[in-house]
Amino acid sequence: MSASRLHRVAVLVxxxxxxxxxGIPAQVFTTRASMPYEVRxxxxxxxxxxxxxxxxxxxxxxxxxxxxxxxVFVPGYRFPDREDPPxxxxxxxxxxxxxxxxxxxxxxxxxxxxxxGLLDGxxxxxxxxxxxxxxxxxxxxxxxxxxxxxxxxxxxxxxxAASGIDLCLHVLRGDLGVAASNHAARRLxxxxxxxxxxxxxxxxxxxxxxxxxxxxxxxxxxxxxxxxLTLDALARHAGVSPRTFxxxxxxxxxxxxxxxxxxxxxxxxxxxxxxxELGVEQIADDVGLGTGANLRLHFQRxxxxxxxxxxxxxxxxx
Numbered sequence: 001m002s003a004s005r006l007h008r009v010a011v012l013v014x015x016x017x018x019x020x021x022x023g024i025p026a027q028v029f030t031t032r033a034s035m036p037y038e039v040r041x042x043x044x045x046x047x048x049x050x051x052x053x054x055x056x057x058x059x060x061x062x063x064x065x066x067x068x069x070x071x072v073f074v075p076g077y078r079f080p081d082r083e084d085p086p087x088x089x090x091x092x093x094x095x096x097x098x099x100x101x102x103x104x105x106x107x108x109x110x111x112x113x114x115x116x117g118l119l120d121g122x123x124x125x126x127x128x129x130x131x132x133x134x135x136x137x138x139x140x141x142x143x144x145x146x147x148x149x150x151x152x153x154x155x156x157x158x159x160x161a162a163s164g165i166d167l168c169l170h171v172l173r174g175d176l177g178v179a180a181s182n183h184a185a186r187r188l189x190x191x192x193x194x195x196x197x198x199x200x201x202x203x204x205x206x207x208x209x210x211x212x213x214x215x216x217x218x219x220x221x222x223x224x225x226x227x228x229l230t231l232d233a234l235a236r237h238a239g240v241s242p243r244t245f246x247x248x249x250x251x252x253x254x255x256x257x258x259x260x261x262x263x264x265x266x267x268x269x270x271x272x273x274x275x276x277e278l279g280v281e282q283i284a285d286d287v288g289l290g291t292g293a294n295l296r297l298h299f300q301r302x303x304x305x306x307x308x309x310x311x312x313x314x315x316x317x318x
Contacts, residue, residue, distance in 0.1 A: 006031065006038040007175070010069035012093075013043045013059055014077045014085055014112065016052045020161035021075030021106040027188075028168040034183055036176075040065045044089050052078040063092040071171070072096055076107030076126075076161070081133040084115040094118070097154060104156040104171070106164035113155060114138040123150045124157040165190050178270040214238055214245075214252055221261060225268055226288045229261050265289055266302050273311040280307050 009029045013022055022041070029037040042061035043049040049057045066072055072093065084090065093116050097103055105113045110126035111134060113119055120140035125131070131145035144150060149158035149167040158167035165188060172181040217238040221229055234257050235245035249257045265287040272283045284295035292307075299307050 006036055008068055008070045009037050009039045010061075010065040010072045011039060011041045012066065012072055012074050012089070012112075013041060013049045013051070013057050014074070014089065014109075015050055016078030017049065017057065018052050018076045018078070018107065018161065019055050021077075021109065021164055022051070022057065024106060024161065024164040025073040025075070025104075025168055028165070028172070028184060034180065040068065042066070044086055063088060066092045066096040066101070067099075069096060069101055071102045071104065074103065074105045074109035074112045075164075076105075076109045077112075080108040080111035081130060081137055085112045090115050100154075102154050102156065104158070104167060106158050106167065107160050110134060110157040111137070113157065114141050118155050119152075119157070122152045122155060124152070124155075125150050125159050126157060127160045177274040178267055179274045182271065214249060218260070222264055225261070225265050226286055229288065231257050234261075262298060263302060266298060269295060269299065269307065270303075270310065273307055283307070 009025065011022060011025050026039055026041060029035060029039050031038050040061050041057070041059050042063065042065035043057070043059040045062045046059060049059055051057050074093075089112070093103060093112070097116070097118060103113055103116075103118065105124075105126070107127045108130055110119070110124055111130075114124070114134060114137070119138065121142070123142045123144050124134070125144050125147050126134050128145055131143050134141060135143040147159070148163040149156065149170060151170065156167060156171070158164050169181045169185055169190070172184055217234055220237055221234060231242050231246060234249075235242040238245050240248070246257055249255075249260070253260055255263065268287045269283050269289070272278055272286065276283075278286070280292040280295060284290060284292050287295070289295045289298065296306055299305070299310070303310065
């Protein structure tokens, strides 16, 4: 995405909209020097929209904002399984998508996208409390209850409110690159990238006492990616056996420890490709992959492209 102009984002507030779900895209994409976006918050009609959790919203724009937008976020709302949004809203979403806009749902906003039929035959997710209801109400949707978000290209969905941040950062990574996404994450005091699924947030009968310890180990590893990082070293830092660490790590993140380390190294390589003029060999050494050939191999396997092609994507037009 070129940063030479502002890119247009609409946040569509429906009756019963959840405050966090509304605020996340509005804040992440708010116009600033480092963020080439313009945001308009809208409703079915301009004026007061009754929200959920005791809050209401005064929106300046109606559905005409969807004609203007290049991306439309639909925040979650109360009782999404009871009835579909107004027909005018559904039609406006369909028309925006038909013009090429991307549609993104946060939490139960997935029900509004499902009402358009655009999720039929596609993977989608929503808050874990509503995944069964979404599957029952829209049986053609391939509901995945074990992910934080799903990117189907022109239609994206996410789980609970916090995963809306994950989705927004994912969009930023695709639009502006890892460096911009990481910058936004630091501003939000959020994790730049959370792997794993929402199953970890479903109530369990037995609490996981090691979550914070493993989070500290992941942070420790992120500052040592250039060094040899073995399963034994990670487990030793966490204070558990390698076998226990490996099993619990998969439960927490969805990846084995070494898969997670590899992806962290590739993410750091992406940032260096975007923000520096270092050669591939030097970057490979800086991220702990040793050689350019090794970096190219894993870069292609994980991202489906080469370091050189990736760098050109973020330098063309400069």
